[in-house]
Amino acid sequence: xxxxxxxxxxxxxxxxxxxxxxxxxxxxxxxxxxxxxxxxxxxxxxxxxxxxxxxxxxxxxxxxxxxxxxxxxxxxxxxxxxxxxxxxxxxxxxxxxxxxxxxxxxxxxxxxxxxxxxxxxxxxxxxxxxxxxxxxxxxxxxxxxxxxxxxxxxxxxxxxxxxxxxxxxxxxxxxxxxxxxxxxxxxxxxxxxxxxxxxxxxxxxxxxxxxxxxxxxxxxxxxxxxxxxxxxxxxxxxxxxxxxxxxxxxxxxxxxxx
Numbered sequence: 001x002x003x004x005x006x007x008x009x010x011x012x013x014x015x016x017x018x019x020x021x022x023x024x025x026x027x028x029x030x031x032x033x034x035x036x037x038x039x040x041x042x043x044x045x046x047x048x049x050x051x052x053x054x055x056x057x058x059x060x061x062x063x064x065x066x067x068x069x070x071x072x073x074x075x076x077x078x079x080x081x082x083x084x085x086x087x088x089x090x091x092x093x094x095x096x097x098x099x100x101x102x103x104x105x106x107x108x109x110x111x112x113x114x115x116x117x118x119x120x121x122x123x124x125x126x127x128x129x130x131x132x133x134x135x136x137x138x139x140x141x142x143x144x145x146x147x148x149x150x151x152x153x154x155x156x157x158x159x160x161x162x163x164x165x166x167x168x169x170x171x172x173x174x175x176x177x178x179x180x181x182x183x184x185x186x187x188x189x190x191x192x193x194x195x196x197x198x199x200x201x202x203x204x205x206x207x208x209x210x211x212x213x214x215x216x217x218x219x220x221x222x223x224x225x226x227x228x229x230x231x232x233x234x235x236x237x238x239x240x241x242x243x244x245x246x247x248x249x250x251x252x253x254x255x256x257x258x
Contacts, residue, residue, distance in 0.1 A: 001111040001132070003151060003191065005226050006035045011195045012058055013226055015153060016040075017111040017132075024048045026110045028130060028153045029193060030062035033069065040071045047072030049110060052079040053155025054124045055086035059193060063088050078107060080119060082126035096128050098180070103147055109135055116147050120181065122174030123156045123164030129181060151189045151227070154181060158190060160197030160225045161204050161217070163239040165256065171249030178240050178248075186231035197225035200237075203258045207238040207251060 006014040008031040015028040016039050025045035029052060030036045040047060050067075052060050066072040067089055081093035094104055096117035104115045113132035120129045131149025156164035158181050163174055181190065201218040208214060213235040233240045242248035 001113060003111075003227075004039065005191070005224060006039055007195075007224075008032050008035050008062075009058055013191070013193055013195065014062075015191055016043075016045075018043065018045055019112050022112075024111075026051065027066070028191070029053055029059040029155065030066055031058045031060070033062040033065035036062060036066060037069060037071055045071075047075045049075050049107065050077045051110075051115075051130045051153065052077065052083070052087045052090075052128075053130065053153060053157075053193065054127045055079070055083045056124070056156070059155065060087050076107070078104070080117075080126040080128040083128075086126070094128065098176070101129075101131050101147070101149060113151075114147055116149050118180055120154070120157045120177035122169035122177045123167060125168040127155055127157050127169075127177070129154055129157065148185065149188065151191065152181065152184065153191045154193070156193045157181070158233065158237070158240070159192045159194060159200055160228045161214070161233070161237050162196055162200030162255070163237075163252065166252060171252060172245045174239070174252070175242065175245045175248045178237075182230050182233055182237075182240050184230050186229065186234070188230045189227040190229060190233065191227045195225060197221060197228075203255050204236060204238045206258075207254075208241070211236070 004016040012031045014030045018025040026049045076091045078092035079087040096119045098119040101116040101118045107115045116131040118129045131152045133147040133149045204214045
């Protein structure tokens with residue numbers, strides 16, 4: 001499986017998912033159609049499905065145009081059920097639990113992987129984390145709790161060294177959602193919605209000036225910083241590292257004016 005970050009708008013990421021040679025592709029959070037269509041043509045792919053992490057236009061603005069094109073005609077669109085009426089052309093309103101990643105069998109295999117989902121409110125009330133769990137002959141027969149994702153798309157809930165603004169949620173929501181994402185195995189890859197990592201690390205350095213992992217991460221940054229890992233966020237993300245809801249709330253308020 002290939003996960004290809006696609007730069008969109010000013011600093012957004014969409015993600016193209018495909019197995020080389022298979023011909024089918026899937027996309028996460030297509031904010032605009034042109035970069036996605038260019039990538040589909042470059043790889044000789046047809047778009048079969050779209051995963052939306054939340055309803056904001058900079059994550060779903062390209063859906064209708066993609067579904068109207070010859071490269072993505074009638075692709076399915078999946079989002080949390082609370083985003084019905086807010087995500088355009090929604091075909092699969094998913095009942096994702098907050099307590100665990102759950103299998104989404106109606107989506108079938110995406111780029112050769114099972115799709116799992118978890119409700120992660122905070123940035124918005126319907127934010128959803130999409131995960132990919134490698135398929136295996138026995139995997140589908142196990143309980144969904146045993147389908148541990150190796151790759152998770154966090155939208156605007158978790159960024160590299162940061163978290164999203166609280167537009168529809170509370171600090172308690174975000175605190176729980178960040179823990180849901182970072183309780184996964186340390187090597188789990190986290191693919192986020194915006195390239196904010198350099199700015200986030202500057203704030204992190206002010207928040208935790210004695211944390212050497214933050215300085216080390218900042219010194220090693222490239223132009224594209226996605227994906228991160230659970231281990232890296234545990235070490236350097238001041239919101240993940242907040243010890244309480246109150247501390248997270250204070251850090252989020254400080255970042256809002258940073």
